Amino acid sequence: MYPLRRNRRLRTNGAIRSLVRETIISPNDFLVPLFVVEGKGVKEEIESMPNYFRYSLDLLEHEVKELWKLGLKSVLLFVKVPDNLKDNKGAEALNPNGLMQRTIKTVKNACPDMLVMTDVALDPYSTHGHDGIVEHGKIINDATSDVLAEMSLSHAEAGANFVAPSDMMDGRILNIREALEGHGFTDTGIMSYSAKYASAFYGPFRDALDSAPVDLKDIPKDKRTYQMDFANRFEAIKETEMDIDEGADIVMIKPGLCYLDIVREIKNEVDVPVAVYQVSGEYAMLKAAAEKGWLDHDAVMLEQITAIKRAGANIIASYFAKDVVKLLY
Numbered sequence: 001m002y003p004l005r006r007n008r009r010l011r012t013n014g015a016i017r018s019l020v021r022e023t024i025i026s027p028n029d030f031l032v033p034l035f036v037v038e039g040k041g042v043k044e045e046i047e048s049m050p051n052y053f054r055y056s057l058d059l060l061e062h063e064v065k066e067l068w069k070l071g072l073k074s075v076l077l078f079v080k081v082p083d084n085l086k087d088n089k090g091a092e093a094l095n096p097n098g099l100m101q102r103t104i105k106t107v108k109n110a111c112p113d114m115l116v117m118t119d120v121a122l123d124p125y126s127t128h129g130h131d132g133i134v135e136h137g138k139i140i141n142d143a144t145s146d147v148l149a150e151m152s153l154s155h156a157e158a159g160a161n162f163v164a165p166s167d168m169m170d171g172r173i174l175n176i177r178e179a180l181e182g183h184g185f186t187d188t189g190i191m192s193y194s195a196k197y198a199s200a201f202y203g204p205f206r207d208a209l210d211s212a213p214v215d216l217k218d219i220p221k222d223k224r225t226y227q228m229d230f231a232n233r234f235e236a237i238k239e240t241e242m243d244i245d246e247g248a249d250i251v252m253i254k255p256g257l258c259y260l261d262i263v264r265e266i267k268n269e270v271d272v273p274v275a276v277y278q279v280s281g282e283y284a285m286l287k288a289a290a291e292k293g294w295l296d297h298d299a300v301m302l303e304q305i306t307a308i309k310r311a312g313a314n315i316i317a318s319y320f321a322k323d324v325v326k327l328l329y
């Protein structure tokens, strides 16, 4: 009770503030998303993601080594698939010599101890831009789940440590776990995008991979028949618990900032590590505001990352990972 307790005593100077600080950001917190393209000597900036790039494999090697030097030890891989290799069934996703499979090997060659996680979903491979196979105007669940299981196997064979299904089909975690177990990949983990919302914050990412859903008769242009309604809370817990029952080693909530209430609830509920994806739109918003001089980039970046960890994230997938680590260490 005041005046026996004056809370401001613990805020009087930097030393005491750092002594009582509850949330500390370290390079160990981060998972770094990487975008890869075909070609040589390519490092192209993504227009809606300033200072974030697509790399060809030769330049990716250099980037990965730099991440490792900074203490960033985990990457999440995404590939931009050439249009002529896209179809409705994701055939190219299973190509043992496909861009993703070559990327996994390249990263492991450059940096053998780097933890490699791979995105598993059909959207970069699909002429429609959907995460699943389209039939009669619908995204069909079980056939898609079978392709995702094969895709996961192919990534494991190429050397991925974790597969990260980002598609939100029902039952795909069990299907993937069984495929991995059945082929001896008992150590290959699954980080499931468990509570992935149908969010308008994914726009810049879809620019990065040229994977936005297309406008076609019969096919819904949004992903609301598989990604979650952003009005829902209980559903996030249900999805996450089901994924854990099906064999997910890590669960993820996505996007980040608008969903920190969900992060805390899930963190309190589950006994596996919880990851949060601070998505492309969140990155773009801060970059744009900072460019205009309206927000202090570094201060807001740190505040947001700290808020995500404080909410309960054990792992943060973020396009700011490198910037944060450079600023703090």
Ligand code: PBG
Pocket: 119, 121, 123, 131, 166, 167, 201, 202, 203, 204, 205, 206, 223, 278, 279, 280, 281
């Ligand atoms: C693909 C996928 C998406 C993201 C990660 N994996 C886009 C989508 O679902 O449309 C979004 C990441 C971001 O916006 O940074 N399944």
